Amino acid sequence: MDLSKSNLSKTEFWDSINVILPKYDIDSVIKATTANPTWLHVGGGNIFRAFIARINQRLLNQGLTNTGIVVCGTQDYENFERVYKPFDNLSIICDLKPDGNTGYEIIGNITEAVAANYDIKENIERLNDIARNPSLQIISFTITEKGYALRDADGNLFETAAKDMESGPSHPLTCMGFIASLLYERFKAGMYPLALVSMDNCSHNGDKLKSSLLEIIDAWVGKGLVEKSFHDYVVDPSRIAYPWSMIDKITPRPSDEILNKLTGLGIDNLKSVKTTTGVFAAPFVNAEVPEYLVVEDLFPNGRPALEKGGVILTDRDTVDKAERMKVTACLNPLHTSLAIFGCLLGFTKISEEMKDEDLKALVTQLGYDECLPVVCDPKILNPEKFLKEVLEERFPNPFLPDTPQRIATDTSQKLPIRFGITLRSYMEQDPYVLPQLKLIPLVIAGWLRYLLAIDDNGNPFEISPDPMAGLFQNELKECGISYKMEGSVSGKLGKILSNENVFGIDINTTGLTPVIEKYLDNLIKEDGAVRKTLHSAVAN
Numbered sequence: 269m270d271l272s273k274s275n276l277s278k279t280e281f282w283d284s285i286n287v288i289l290p291k292y293d294i295d296s297v298i299k300a301t302t303a304n305p306t307w308l309h310v311g312g313g314n315i316f317r318a319f320i321a322r323i324n325q326r327l328l329n330q331g332l333t334n335t336g337i338v339v340c341g342t343q344d345y346e347n348f349e350r351v352y353k354p355f356d357n358l359s360i361i362c363d364l365k366p367d368g369n370t371g372y373e374i375i376g377n378i379t380e381a382v383a384a385n386y387d388i389k390e391n392i393e394r395l396n397d398i399a400r401n402p403s404l405q406i407i408s409f410t411i412t413e414k415g416y417a418l419r420d421a422d423g424n425l426f427e428t429a430a431k432d433m434e435s436g437p438s439h440p441l442t443c444m445g446f447i448a449s450l451l452y453e454r455f456k457a458g459m460y461p462l463a464l465v466s467m468d469n470c471s472h473n474g475d476k477l478k479s480s481l482l483e484i485i486d487a488w489v490g491k492g493l494v495e496k497s498f499h500d501y502v503v504d505p506s507r508i509a510y511p512w513s514m515i516d517k518i519t520p521r522p523s524d525e526i527l528n529k530l531t532g533l534g535i536d537n538l539k540s541v542k543t544t545t546g547v548f549a550a551p552f553v554n555a556e557v558p559e560y561l562v563v564e565d566l567f568p569n570g571r572p573a574l575e576k577g578g579v580i581l582t583d584r585d586t587v588d589k590a591e592r593m594k595v596t597a598c599l600n601p602l603h604t605s606l607a608i609f610g611c612l613l614g615f616t617k618i619s620e621e622m623k624d625e626d627l628k629a630l631v632t633q634l635g636y637d638e639c640l641p642v643v644c645d646p647k648i649l650n651p652e653k654f655l656k657e658v659l660e661e662r663f664p665n666p667f668l669p670d671t672p673q674r675i676a677t678d679t680s681q682k683l684p685i686r687f688g689i690t691l692r693s694y695m696e697q698d699p700y701v702l703p704q705l706k707l708i709p710l711v712i713a714g715w716l717r718y719l720l721a722i723d724d725n726g727n728p729f730e731i732s733p734d735p736m737a738g739l740f741q742n743e744l745k746e747c748g749i750s751y752k753m754e755g756s757v758s759g760k761l762g763k764i765l766s767n768e769n770v771f772g773i774d775i776n777t778t779g780l781t782p783v784i785e786k787y788l789d790n791l792i793k794e795d796g797a798v799r800k801t802l803h804s805a806v807a808n
Contacts, residue, residue, distance in 0.1 A: 273294060276374065276376070289376075292328045297334065301379040307335065307336075310340055310443065312341050323579060324336060342411075347549050360530065364526075364554055382395055399453040410515075411443055413470050414735060418442065429484070432448075440484075448481050448484045451485075461509075462508055463511060469515065469600060469685070471595060472588070485498065513561065514591035520669050520670035520671065560649065589646035601687055604683070604686050611676055611732075619665055626799070637707070673732050677734065678735065679734055687711065691773050695778065709783040713785075714798075716764070718731065747764070752794065753792060758785050761784060
């Protein structure tokens with residue numbers, strides 16, 4: 269049985285393999301959404317289908333809305349051509365439970381999947397038409413931290429961003445330029461209100477989105493490419509809102525094991541693909557069951573009943589505390605730590621790392637002893653309970669095929685949030701404790717060791733994609749730092765550790781530079797040094 273819209277009517281088959289079907293008429297939802305779209309999402313990856321699209325499906329199942337979601341993307345157009353369209357935009361969500369059972373649900377509410385490719389005129393016309401429609405309430409985003417970036421670590425504009433600022437809204441190259449152009453269409457159509465909701469793991473993600481958009485729009489205004497009143501429109505909170513959010517759900521790349529399970533159930537046309545940009549995608553998503561989405565309730569054009577779909581709606585301060593709890597303390601820094609040391613020690617699954625006593629001790633001590641003490645309680649989620657769930661249920665889930673190699677992707681973009689904020693908090697709250705920290709500096713030293721691309725057995729390995737990796741590798745080389753180097757690292761990391769764009773703080777001001785240098789000295793000393801250094805750090 270192929271996964272297709274026409275085959276959903278064969279309910280006896282789907283019931284026999286315990287696959288939950290949409291409880292609404294898909295064609296009616298497509299018709300209503302085409303005429304009056306309410307929700308456009310940018311970024312069609314796993315987290316979107318496994319969580320965000322599912323929120324809308326829950327509302328449709330309850331009869332609380334009659335429109336689905338249009339998804340678009342500014343990169344990886346192959347994803348839409350190879351994973352969405354051949355399957356009528358359907359997805360199978362595979363809930364991977366710690367007891368080994370798997371739940372299956374077909375997501376049917378993605379009504380259109382449109383590549384924001386300016387070489388395809390009809391695609392851009394359709395997206396502009398959606399932007400101009402007064403019915404549109406939400407544009408949401410899962411584009412990762414780098415999707416908002418206009419500048420490199422040295423503060424220089426990327427070439428594509430510079431071109432967008434020069435050429436105006438007619439043919440943008442960046443995601444932010446594309447969104448600015450959509451806003452301009454909406455402005456010209458009637459200055460209709462809209463919520464732009466970033467759902468990425470970025471601190472104060474709404475502000476990050478707003479700042480990047482305004483940098484482009486202000487350049488357009490300055491060059492006379494758009495009216496000044498357009499700037500006024502996008503900064504008027506009664507017109508355009510940029511709510512903050514915190515999202516949490518682990519969605520690894522498609523697993524061959526899950527693909528084999530689905531094929532064994534009799535679903536014939538499924539396959540995984542790897543795009544030319546290295547992204548793994550499939551018409552199914554394997555993900556853990558726990559999920560959290562906390563959103564600032566700021567929607568100037570109204571919103572669906574998101575709270576009925578599993579969203580926690582609250583005020584900005586509470587979102588900030590929940591986000592800081594998760595991103596800077598209770599999950600993301602622990603994930604990054606496992607990613608770095610997992611790659612160095614040859615692990616290929618996060619769950620297997622949690623069976624390793626040293627690695628388990630690393631993230632447990634890091635979470636409870638160094639991250640949790642400076643996190644405010646958001647009240648809507650209990651930090652200790654959240655951390656306990658992460659360490660005892662989520663990371664150890666053997667049926668969640670998550671890899672340190674995936675988590676290690678774009679580490680340079682993650683460090684300022686996952687560790688820099690915590691270091692700043694210590695600086696503000698208890699600076700005398702800073703020099704006593706041992707595991708945060710160990711992870712930072714571990715990342716520099718990881719960038720040498722040699723594992724703990726002395727064998728070369730391929731590091732995960734990271735826009736800043738090459739720069740730091742060159743800087744390490746310029747400092748004379750290499751595997752099994754002669755002499756000491758002492759005094760050589762000052763320039764590297766001063767990079768606030770990557771570390772979120774000038775680490776030289778924290779008193780931790782000598783600690784990091786000593787760790788790196790030990791980590792590069794010999795084969796097996798990573799294991800020895802890690803074990804010593806968590807045992808003392």
